Amino acid sequence: MTEPKPRAPRKKIFVKTYGCQMNVYDSARMVDVMAPEGYAEAATPEEADIVLLNTCHIREKAAEKVYSELGRLRALKNEKAGRGESLLIGVAGCVAQAEGEEMRRRAPMVDLIVGPQTYHRLPEYVARLANGGPAIVETEFPADDKFDSLPAPERRKTLARGATAFLTIQEGCDKFCTFCVVPYTRGSEFSRPLARIVDEAHALADAGVREITLLGQNVNAWHGEDAQGRPATLGRLIRALAEIDGLARLRYTTSHPRDMDDELISAHAEVPALMPYLHLPVQSGSDRILAAMNRRHDTETYLRIIERIRAARPDIALSSDFIVGFPGETEADFEATLALIRAVGFAQAYSFKYSPRPGTPAANEEDQLPDAVKDERLQALQALLGEQQLAFNASCAGRTMPVLFDRRGRGETQLVGRSPYLQSVHVEDAPPHLFGKLVDVEIEDGHRNSLRGRLRENEFVPA
Numbered sequence: 001m002t003e004p005k006p007r008a009p010r011k012k013i014f015v016k017t018y019g020c021q022m023n024v025y026d027s028a029r030m031v032d033v034m035a036p037e038g039y040a041e042a043a044t045p046e047e048a049d050i051v052l053l054n055t056c057h058i059r060e061k062a063a064e065k066v067y068s069e070l071g072r073l074r075a076l077k078n079e080k081a082g083r084g085e086s087l088l089i090g091v092a093g094c095v096a097q098a099e100g101e102e103m104r105r106r107a108p109m110v111d112l113i114v115g116p117q118t119y120h121r122l123p124e125y126v127a128r129l130a131n132g133g134p135a136i137v138e139t140e141f142p143a144d145d146k147f148d149s150l151p152a153p154e155r156r157k158t159l160a161r162g163a164t165a166f167l168t169i170q171e172g173c174d175k176f177c178t179f180c181v182v183p184y185t186r187g188s189e190f191s192r193p194l195a196r197i198v199d200e201a202h203a204l205a206d207a208g209v210r211e212i213t214l215l216g217q218n219v220n221a222w223h224g225e226d227a228q229g230r231p232a233t234l235g236r237l238i239r240a241l242a243e244i245d246g247l248a249r250l251r252y253t254t255s256h257p258r259d260m261d262d263e264l265i266s267a268h269a270e271v272p273a274l275m276p277y278l279h280l281p282v283q284s285g286s287d288r289i290l291a292a293m294n295r296r297h298d299t300e301t302y303l304r305i306i307e308r309i310r311a312a313r314p315d316i317a318l319s320s321d322f323i324v325g326f327p328g329e330t331e332a333d334f335e336a337t338l339a340l341i342r343a344v345g346f347a348q349a350y351s352f353k354y355s356p357r358p359g360t361p362a363a364n365e366e367d368q369l370p371d372a373v374k375d376e377r378l379q380a381l382q383a384l385l386g387e388q389q390l391a392f393n394a395s396c397a398g399r400t401m402p403v404l405f406d407r408r409g410r411g412e413t414q415l416v417g418r419s420p421y422l423q424s425v426h427v428e429d430a431p432p433h434l435f436g437k438l439v440d441v442e443i444e445d446g447h448r449n450s451l452r453g454r455l456r457e458n459e460f461v462p463a
């Protein structure tokens, strides 16, 4: 009788994520595709056999961070080599896609460079490298559907890591805003089929997920067909997902104003699981700048959408993205952005200094603004947005809201969760069995970045 073969020691993969939530989703899928190859997830790069950086190219700062991390990894690779161990270094995501061969020249110790549309082929690439093959640079947009090549939802190790989950339903962008790299790094717009999305949502709900955030660079441009073969848009998909047992909450991000159709707006009025929160980037309040950005909407259209959505769901919390210091932005253009912010009243927002990106049309404009002007405008914009955010959070004091506890807070007894409006809510003296549960919380006060609340008496009874 032959001796049973000793089991190969388990290998480990570490994935570090930069950028948007779609990268968070992709990083989990990278771990999933390597699991059948015998790779477990590592807690630190030091204990890993493969380190992947899943990168973001949206602004210069984001892209540069990758190179400083690669410097640290080079040292780790040398250290491991000194001990006779190996480390495979890979770069995935949008910097990999945008820079490809150029990255190989700048960081020659990188073994693998793989764009966002080909990471499902990781096992094949890793096998080639393990057999002594040369470094791999793969930045094609292959014809095969990446999502179809991923392990089935129920076989994914990373499927549910808590009560909330992301689910990518759409990728890429055909809009070509003049400042933005996404159409180049993620390719053209693609929608996953409705049935696949529903299957994945079922698997998530079965694994204990209560809240799903649907993701896409242009999530509300999602389109597909319903079970009867009729054309469906995001509003229809949301109605289908709301029927799934166990799913209490649905969100979606990021939307483009051009794709806010009636069915989606009416879903906000009619689907209780759809949370009263909308992230709708406007970028600028100046029509001249919006045209130069190729946003294909003006401020009037944006304000009309806000009116319609508030008519459907009066308590909706609004969020947006802003860019200050776009080429040619005058003081008057900037004032128009402040005026739009005052007219709408945002519950929260993200704002950025314009960052010229290689290969995008706006980067070639002559009238780039000095950094000092961008800084000054960003500060003024953030002061106004900060006031609005504080006002919104403070207005929640005294209300009772359902909170989904998804994080442990400071100390033994604090739990942190999300309100329907996506605010972080901190609760002291919360029994641990409430983790992962939706619980009514009395809001005591609202700060700029969070709310503080307490449980009602009956919530102390153990489940």
Ligand code: SAH
Binding pocket: 058, 059, 179, 180, 181, 182, 217, 218, 254, 255, 256, 281, 283, 321, 322, 323, 352, 353, 354, 355, 356, 357
């Ligand atoms: N698809 C989304 C946004 C994707 S990028 C949309 O259309 O709104 C996220 C945000 O990054 C953008 O909304 C924009 O505000 C910001 N951004 C993109 N390119 C940028 C650049 N070159 N400089 C500064 N901010 C940028």
Ligand code: SF4
Binding pocket: 173, 174, 175, 176, 177, 180, 181, 182, 183, 217, 218, 256
């Ligand atoms: Fe970028 Fe514009 Fe597409 Fe958004 S809509 S991803 S900002 S090109």
Ligand code: F3S
Binding pocket: 018, 019, 020, 021, 022, 023, 055, 056, 057, 058, 093, 094, 181, 182, 185, 186, 217
């Ligand atoms: Fe960044 Fe790519 Fe997302 S550039 S924002 S990681 S789509």
